[in-house]
Amino acid sequence: GxxxxxxxxxxxxxxxxxVKIECRSLDFQATTMFWYRQFPKQSLMxxxxxxxxxxxxxxxxxxxxxxxxxxxxxxxxxxxxxxxHPEDSSFYICSASSFVGxxxxxxxxxxxxxxxxxT
Amino acid sequence: EDxxxxxxxxxxxxxxDTVTLNCSYEVTNFRSLLWYKxxxxxxxxLFMLTSSGIEKKSGRLSSIxxxxxxxxxxxxTATQTGDSAIYLCAVVRDKIIFGKxxxxxxxx
Numbered sequence: 093g094x095x096x097x098x099x100x101x102x103x104x105x106x107x108x109x110x111v112k113i114e115c116r117s118l119d120f121q122a123t124t125m126f127w128y129r130q131f132p133k134q135s136l137m138x139x140x141x142x143x144x145x146x147x148x149x150x151x152x153x154x155x156x157x158x159x160x161x162x163x164x165x166x167x168x169x170x171x172x173x174x175x176x177h178p179e180d181s182s183f184y185i186c187s188a189s190s191f192v193g194x195x196x197x198x199x200x201x202x203x204x205x206x207x208x209x210x211t
Numbered sequence: 212e213d214x215x216x217x218x219x220x221x222x223x224x225x226x227x228d229t230v231t232l233n234c235s236y237e238v239t240n241f242r243s244l245l246w247y248k249x250x251x252x253x254x255x256x257l258f259m260l261t262s263s264g265i266e267k268k269s270g271r272l273s274s275i276x277x278x279x280x281x282x283x284x285x286x287x288t289a290t291q292t293g294d295s296a297i298y299l300c301a302v303v304r305d306k307i308i309f310g311k312x313x314x315x316x317x318x319x
Contacts, residue, residue: 126306126307128309133314134311135297135299135309135310135311135312136254136299136309137309138306138307138308138309141305141306149306185253185254187307189307200245200256200303200307201256202247202253202254202255202256203253204252204253205252205253
């Protein structure tokens with residue numbers, strides 16, 4: 093299956109600083125990338141949907157000025173957590189997706205996740 | 212409002228038992244339904260279901276979609292301790308909507 097990478101795997105930062113997380117699809121071009129966050133013992137919560145070359149669509153309750161998403165190419169999306177606070181500590185997961193083939197078969201692949209701890 | 216509901220929320224069984232996990236949905240513009248297994252990190256893909264009534268199988272795991280009932284089940288037979296995980300159901304429209312997951316614990 094396709095590979096999606098995230099960098100970094102784990103980051104600890106001080107309150108008030110900004111953190112950038114990269115998501116790359118390594119062997120296919122992703123028309124859409126999704127960003128999720130997951131708190132302990134909870135399901136994935138979609139934060140935003142990002143299409144290459146256009147502005148991200150944020151889910152209700154997600155601050156777009158705080159979670160900046162850039163999807164500059166078909167293989168790279170970045171999530172920047174600006175002015176991070178302890179409550180932003182979470183597991184951030186990206187996924188890359190594409191409709192492929194003549195039947196427009198939907199494929200989605202998850203990155204391994206980035207654990208953010210804000211002290 | 213679109214929603215995906217999984218049941219049960221949590222399940223504990225003994226090794227060797229068979230389990231059935233449920234997923235029901237109310238989603239506009241349904242495209243497909245996905246099952247994932249999540250252990251310590253990001254979810255890993257199990258099945259994608261688009262057509263009603265066609266069972267997908269992978270080893271001891273199988274899944275089927277019922278579009279009339281707007282639901283899907285995931286079966287695991289002869290469970291092993293390595294099957295302990297959270298099983299997530301997700302429905303694809305123009306985005307993906309996840310259920311809250313079923314936490315499965317297999318006792319040795």
